Amino acid sequence: MSTPLRTSYPVPVEDLIPAARRLAVELGEVPSQNRLMKHLRVGKDKAKAVHAALIEERTETRPETHLHSVPDTDEAGPVTETPEAAAGEVVETPAQVTPPGDPASVERPGWRKWSPRLRNRQSISPADDSAAETAAETDEDARLVRSWPVLLLALPAFVAVWSGWVGLGELTGFGVVHPLPGIADDFTINSAITLPIGVETYAAFALRVWLSGRVPARARRFAKVSALASLALGALGQVAYHLLDAQGVTAAPWPITTAVACLPVAVLGMGAALAHLIQTRENGSR
Incomplete structure (x- = not known):
């Protein structure tokens, strides 16, 4: 019998x-x-994980069709044909297990060496999204969206905003x-135009800085x-x-x-x- 695993x-x-696999070999079942x-001296969660790994190994390595096992003539000597094989019947012959020097390497027929691997419960590989994005950003598919329609939207807005601020x-x-x-006494200007030029121009500029994503985080927060x-x-x-204006206020x-x-x-x-x-570059700021 294998010795229970002891560790502090x-x-x-x-x-x-490996210890669980040796126990399964001795018992002849999972x-x-x-x-x-009890054998590994672990909690319920780890025992459940080990049990699931053993079940998975046995399921994945179980052959779909039971075929006659023919030993290699170089290792097992001459092959003797059984009556069942001569009659054409399919016979399942247990594979020979040669215990090596290390008991941890003893494996039961139908078992494979366990190796951890990640499971994706949604059956979607994390690399699929990046691969899809990379494929979508090719020269043929990724085309810049034309921004000229914004000019048509800006013209009526400019007229309304300009007249409102000036008024x-x-x-x-x-x-x-x-x-x-x-210096130029005849040169005059209406100072009311400073309102639409200043306020609306800054709003558009700050909006561009915020959405560009190419500035430090502090600048983006302030721009937003x-x-x-x-x-x-x-x-x-x-x-x-x-x-x-609707109330006639002057x-x-x-x-x-x-x-x-x-x-x-x-x-x-x-x-x-x-x-x-x-x-300004950020130096340790959030």
């Missing part, structure tokens, strides 16, 4: 298989889980100014938050203008005037911060 350290399942627990700017004190006094905030401010600005209330007046400064600060984060 947890033994992996794969190291328990031992039960309780017998494995709101005029209601909050923005208007025609002389940016170059004493600031882009969504800029789009929300743009939407609120449009709503405020149309509500004031001068916006002071809270709206204060918020609109701070937008150019806020856009400048966010743009400078985002440009700095894009050029």
Whole structure:
């Protein structure tokens, strides 16, 4: 009888298989889980895993058709034909087992050496997804999506956003100014255009940085938050203008005037911060 496995350290399942196989050879059958627990001195989970491995080995190595086993003449001497074989009957002859010097290498006929392997319960190899993605990214299949339809979408949005911001700017004190006094007195510009140019341009730029995936993580987080905030401010600005215009208001209330007046400064600060984060490499930051 084989000696039960004794150790003071947890033994992996794969190291328990040889001892369990020797026990199965002695018993002539797959031992039960309780017998494995007692013989190997392991818990229920490991005994269950070893029992499943033995069952799998026996199932995979069991021959589908029982054929007559003919020993090699060089090792077993001359072959003597049995009456059953002469009559054409298929006879199952047990394979000879030669016990080597190491008892751990004794194997029962119909058993193979156990080796651990990964199982995928969904019958899908982890490499299948990557292979499919690689195949899909060939020069013929992977074609760039044309972005020119965005121009058609942007034209009407540009007209509406531009007119809304300019109108709101005029209601909050923005208007025609002389940016170059004493140099070009005749040159004038409407300062209300700074609102659509600053807010909407920064929103588009921050959105591009966020979705590009080519910048440091800090820059992506900042771009994400600031882009969504800029789009929300743009939407609120449009709503405020149309509500004031529908009510015939000629001068916006002071809270709206204060918020609109701070937008150019806020856009400048966010743009400078985002440009700095894009050029800065992360050093141990999250």
